[in-house]
Amino acid sequence: MQTIRLLGALCVSALISVVATPAQGEMFRAGRLLCSSSPRIGLLVGSTQSLRCVFYRRGSSQRYIYAGRIRRVGLDLGVTGSGVLSWAVFAKNSRIGPGTMRGSYVGASGNVALGPGFGANVLIGGSRRSVVLQPLSTERAIGVNLAATVTHLTLGERGRR
Numbered sequence: 001m002q003t004i005r006l007l008g009a010l011c012v013s014a015l016i017s018v019v020a021t022p023a024q025g026e027m028f029r030a031g032r033l034l035c036s037s038s039p040r041i042g043l044l045v046g047s048t049q050s051l052r053c054v055f056y057r058r059g060s061s062q063r064y065i066y067a068g069r070i071r072r073v074g075l076d077l078g079v080t081g082s083g084v085l086s087w088a089v090f091a092k093n094s095r096i097g098p099g100t101m102r103g104s105y106v107g108a109s110g111n112v113a114l115g116p117g118f119g120a121n122v123l124i125g126g127s128r129r130s131v132v133l134q135p136l137s138t139e140r141a142i143g144v145n146l147a148a149t150v151t152h153l154t155l156g157e158r159g160r161r
Helices: 002-020
Strands: 028-037 040-057 063-091 103-125 131-133 138-160
Touching: 040 138, 063 103, 103 131
Parallel strands: none
Antiparallel strands: 028 040, 028 063, 040 063, 063 131, 063 138, 103 138
């Protein structure tokens, strides 16, 4: 039980440090990133999921497709089906083009599911740290799961739609 509390405290402190990090200049709302995830099996110390993501550029009909992988390390117990993650995307300028979202994002995640489930992810990074995924994303999945983890998301360009 103390291990669970320790992991929870570590995730909360990581979450606070990411949210409390001062912005390096003004950020603009560039659009939305919507990701479909594969089913996940939490293996106590972590899990891995494949993602198919689409970036919807704000004020435009342009869409950019990315392939991704999300890895979680920490307390992750249970099984969930395919799910959906959604982030608002902020950037240092409004010039988001193909491949701009490419890169690595790190932060903290928490998920709870007993039937329908919800989660929150705090991730920063991207191409030269010029892109920030909104401080809290929403995640929906169906299953039985409890997770408090450090999270690493990688996105690679897949094309334009």
